[in-house]
Each structure stands twice: as C-alpha cells, then as structure tokens.
Amino acid sequence: MGADLEQVLLTQEQIHQRIGELAQRIESDYAGLDVVFVGVLKGALMVMADLTRAMHDTAEVDWMAVSSYGTGTKSSGVVRILKDLDKDISGRHVVIVEDIVDSGLTLSWLVANLSSRGPASVEVCTLMRKPEAMKVDLKLRYIGFDIPNQFVVGYGLDYSEKYRNLRVVGTLAPHVYA
Numbered sequence: 001m002g003a004d005l006e007q008v009l010l011t012q013e014q015i016h017q018r019i020g021e022l023a024q025r026i027e028s029d030y031a032g033l034d035v036v037f038v039g040v041l042k043g044a045l046m047v048m049a050d051l052t053r054a055m056h057d058t059a060e061v062d063w064m065a066v067s068s069y070g071t072g073t074k075s076s077g078v079v080r081i082l083k084d085l086d087k088d089i090s091g092r093h094v095v096i097v098e099d100i101v102d103s104g105l106t107l108s109w110l111v112a113n114l115s116s117r118g119p120a121s122v123e124v125c126t127l128m129r130k131p132e133a134m135k136v137d138l139k140l141r142y143i144g145f146d147i148p149n150q151f152v153v154g155y156g157l158d159y160s161e162k163y164r165n166l167r168v169v170g171t172l173a174p175h176v177y178a
C-alpha cells in the first residue's frame with residue numbers, strides 16, 4: 001500500500017504527538033464539563049480513536065454520517081444526513097472531530113445543524129486544514145496541521161474507499177489515478 005504513495009506528509013510519530021497535545025488541551029479546556037465528541041463517518045474514525053484514547057478521563061463519542069452533494073471532488077455545502085446522532089445534545093458541550101477541513105462547506109453546515117439543537121457550545125477539532133478553509137467564516141478551535149492544497153489519503157482519509165488504514169498521511173503517486 002505504501003508503494004502507492006508519492007510523498008508522506010505526516011508520519012505516525014508526528015500524528016501521534018500532535019493528537020496527544022490536542023487531547024491535553026481539550027481536556028484542560030473542558031475540565032468538569034459535560035462533553036460529547038461527535039465524529040463524522042468515515043474519515044474521522046482514526047482521529048477519534050486516537051484523540052479519545054489519549055485522554056485520561058472517560059470520553060463519550062457519537063457519530064453522524066452525511067453525504068455532501070457536489071460536482072466532482074468539490075463539496076457543495078448541500079448535505080443530507082445518512083445517520084444522525086444517537087443521543088440528544090441539548091445543554092451539552094459538543095466537540096466535532098474531523099479528519100480534514102477543505103472548503104469547510106460540510107463542516108459549516110454541520111456546525112449550524114448541531115447548534116440549532118440547543119447545545120451548551122459547539123467547537124471543532126480537526127487533524128488537518130487546507131488553505132481553502134481559511135476563506136470560510138468558520139471557527140476551528142483545535143487544528144492539528146495546516147497542509148498544502150493537495151489530495152491526501154491515509155489515517156482515515158480515502159481515495160475511492162481505499163487507503164483509510166494507512167498509518168501515515170500522504171499524497172498518491174500518479175500511477176494510482178491512471
């Protein structure tokens with residue numbers, strides 16, 4: 001699988017260390033508060049697993065699955081819920097856990113949707129952010145890495161449902177797309 005990569009952008013060690021730092025910050029920011037971590041399937045799978053396991057306190061996790069209507073590889077911001085949260089979030093502090101924020105359209109929709117359910121707060125933790133995301137008015141409280149505007153796979157991120165189980169994040173070699 002590694003042979004399909006052109007370049008490794010984030011190593012296992014870099015990801016592990018940064019996730020540990022974010023977990024520590026989140027735990028101290030939310031000390032004593034009722035928090036639920038909301039992940040977006042499927043990309044956030046690995047981030048959620050490692051982020052919550054890096055915490056010392058128990059962490060409650062819930063999941064949503066959404067499909068974004070778009071043209072080609074760009075999302076449009078028009079989103080349909082495929083799987084909603086299992087639990088009510090009213091009065092609770094929500095931390096959305098994301099793999100990557102690209103255009104930010106999907107996340108903007110999600111923040112607005114969850115905010116309308118009466119939570120105590122809604123914040124975002126994303127492992128990666130691409131430059132395009134800076135153009136939308138979206139507050140990202142916890143950011144792992146800023147990465148270049150390239151298509152990346154691994155650590156939960158896929159290309160045609162492949163490569164999610166790579167331990168690193170990298171770009172694909174041209175022969176994969178051929």
Ligand code: IMP
Pocket residue numbers: 043074075098099100101102103104105106107150151152153157158159
């Ligand atoms: P956005 O709405 O443009 O921010 O898109 C967000 C979603 O698109 C992410 O949660 C990913 O699932 C997917 N995505 C964005 N960039 C990449 C990438 O480089 N590789 C794989 N998936 C990506």
